[in-house]
Amino acid sequence: MKKFLALLMAIGMVFVIAACGSDDKDKTSDDNAKGKDEGKTEEVTELTMGFIPSQEADTIADNVKPLEEYLTEQLGVPVKAEVMIDFVGLVEGMRTGKVDIGFTNPFGYVQAKERANVDVLVKAIRHGSDTYKAQYVAATDSKLNSVDDIVATEGLTWAYGDPLSTSGFLFPASQLMEMGVENLDTFFNQTAVQSHDNAALAVLDGSADFATTFTDVRDNLEKDIPDVKEKLKVIGYTDAIPNDGVSVRSDLPEDMKAKIKEAFMAINDKPEVLKVMNEVYTWDGIAEASDEEFDVVREVYEKFKDQLGE
Template identity: 50%
Template structure:
């Protein structure tokens, strides 16, 4: 009897021990899968105009998001696309406005995830635009192909509308070597490319459509001084992207907060001042396949 009783006690102890172990395992699993707390977020902007002025104009985004997400959000304007991508890769920037090509690079290099795309002029797509001084003899894009030695002003080699799509189009039209055919001037922002025409520093410029609007306050007759001669095919608009490592609930909250801007007149005014955008629409990675095709063409030379 004593032996049987002792055995019963031993079995009961084992059950308790196994139960405790199971509870500890469940607790450990729960601990391992719990998403980390986010104490602060950084929203990064790509430069489309003077960086210092953009930084001041973009500040209300930080205030708005801080209130909507209940997480402190600061804003930062990077000096170029590569810097913004690197900042995402290093987890210095958590949320970013990324042009199409920069998004494709950020997806590859920093595992960025697109949430939304911009709406501009009522559309989720846009075109690259070719512009020349009003008194130029150049009338068409074909004239650019047929004339060697022209000075070409553009924002950045990694700019989708500023360089990549027009470069692809010019090559498709017969330019074999862009570096030999043109004198290339990388100027850092779309408005600076237009200013290069006004100042006589370039023969033609490629920008988003229509970058002249950024200079209307400074140069009221800019549309008379600069003439448009052509555009490229359609390009999906710039993105709102995030670091993929962010918790899913935070990503969802970010997406909801930016979509809510579509009904927020104050923030729409800020969005227009920063990028001349009118709101946001849902986006998928597949929307940017056409950009990936151009990226493959220029990847080696850019990197």
């Protein structure tokens, strides 16, 4: 009987040891999974860049091919470009991990930082500056000659690219409100036309009284419309805005984020790749960027946060 009890105890010990070993294995697997979720052990095998339209989507897709090839070579993993429908789609893509690298306008970055916890790496240099202003455009023969004229004239049709665009809508909207427009929705007839180019073209074809765009959208149109600067006039500007930039999802491995930043900064010494940046978003150069620079954008963002449903 004692031998039988001893045998039962021995068998029991085997199961206890096996169970403990299984628990330790499961705990290790859970810890590894947790580490992967936190981006600490992620193996990057491919990167997706997200672009939002500043011109026709097909044109962007074609123009960025050399940038895809350059980054693929520099980063050691395939890099593919994806043209998003709008800023919301880009932010959502970065939040869900479907987009790794995002070309974000200032407001898009602020929104992405809040919703997707992205990190800004670099920003654009245009005309020697890392800031820009939104501009108001009207037809040359229009009676509108200043932003004051716009504020004094109810019922105008206002064209802009996207309601989440920093220069296309948010900064001008904030300025118009500060100048006395109490309700933008009732004071203006608003039309969102998907891109800055289209907003200017809406004024050109007479379907809008004025448009708000980046400075100077007419440069984009000059190739196809040589006399565009004779047909469209700039009648005002907003305060300075930080230039758009490149952000990455924050849970990418730190070494990969550093490589991406280094690769973009190196474009300054590669004219053929910088030309691509210029063709897509009119970048003349690239500078380092920091989150604090976008505080002025956050102030404007807070004004519209509720109505934008963010």
